[in-house]
Amino acid sequence: MTSGTSDSGTQTPMAPTAQQPTPDGEQAPYAFPTEKLRLRQTQVGKTPLVLVACGSFSPITFLHLRMFEMAGDFIRFNTDFEVCAGYLSPVSDAYKKVGLAPGHHRVNMCSRAVEQSAWLMVDPFETVNSDEKGEPQYVPTAKVLRHFDHEINTVLGGIEGTDGQRRKARIALLAGADLVMSMGEPGLWAPQDLDTILGQYGAFIVERSGTDIDEALASLRQYEDNIWVISQVIQNDISSTKVRLFLKKDLSVRYLIPDPVVEYIDEHQLFSEPNPSKSRSGTPDVTAGPSNSKPIKG
CATH class of the missing domain: 3.40.50.620 (HUPs)
Structure with missing residues (x-):
């Protein structure tokens, strides 16, 4: 979580001076997301x-x-x-x-x-x-x-x-x-x-x-x-730290994190060096070749 570093100074929220990423990697001007914000109460x-x-x-x-x-x-x-x-x-x-x-x-x-x-x-x-x-x-x-x-x-x-x-x-x-x-x-x-x-x-x-x-x-x-x-009635101790540890050890993380996130991590080889013979889902990747074995910084 973000910590409580002092907020001294102006009370006006800072405006982003960079651009936000898009799924295809291009940059777009920052816009506050409102597509799911319900603007009328029920x-x-x-x-x-x-x-x-x-x-x-x-x-x-x-x-x-x-x-x-x-x-x-x-x-x-x-x-x-x-x-x-x-x-x-x-x-x-x-x-x-x-x-x-x-x-x-x-x-x-x-x-x-x-x-x-x-x-x-x-x-x-x-x-x-x-x-x-x-x-x-x-x-x-x-x-x-x-x-x-x-x-x-x-x-x-x-x-x-x-x-x-x-x-x-x-x-x-x-x-x-x-x-x-x-x-x-x-x-x-x-x-x-x-x-x-x-x-x-x-x-x-x-x-x-x-x-x-x-x-x-x-x-x-x-x-x-x-x-x-x-109260957390059903105990759940899944943490990002544990997920990263699993990935580092080349263990499956499916059902610990959403499938689209598993696929994204696989696609971008995040958190660990890629294994040419196994995907993050734990399923053998028959399409993996030598080009997938290069170390990726992430």
């Missing part, structure tokens, strides 16, 4: 809500996708919100995390993973931000949430209610319990960032095995009204 008396998950997604797994579905069910039965969209926001290459694939590949993998979803989208905002030298620019989580607030509530004018009146959508972070654990550690997150993320916007947190959510929340009591904890 439920009376509910507050429109947009969920945003920031992360590496290197690669995206079924757990990342399940988090949205779990949150959707929780919100429907336990809150006065109506979910109008969910967004994946892959971090910038400036994050420099171990195992981080290039931003355009992570955006493309996420895009393939949500193709069949009726409400999930991928925003390349973080990955296309660059400085005056054209180098990737790190985007703190607080600025990411303000970006969504600006695009949806200022540029688009909010969401239309069932009464025909437009109102501001609530923007909220969706994350795993490990993120809240880090927020509770002294000095790791800037106080002003926590005020923005948890005080102004709020967060839906999915419990994970091995994390003490109560301990994490104990140091965030001032934000407890803006933090919703979602």
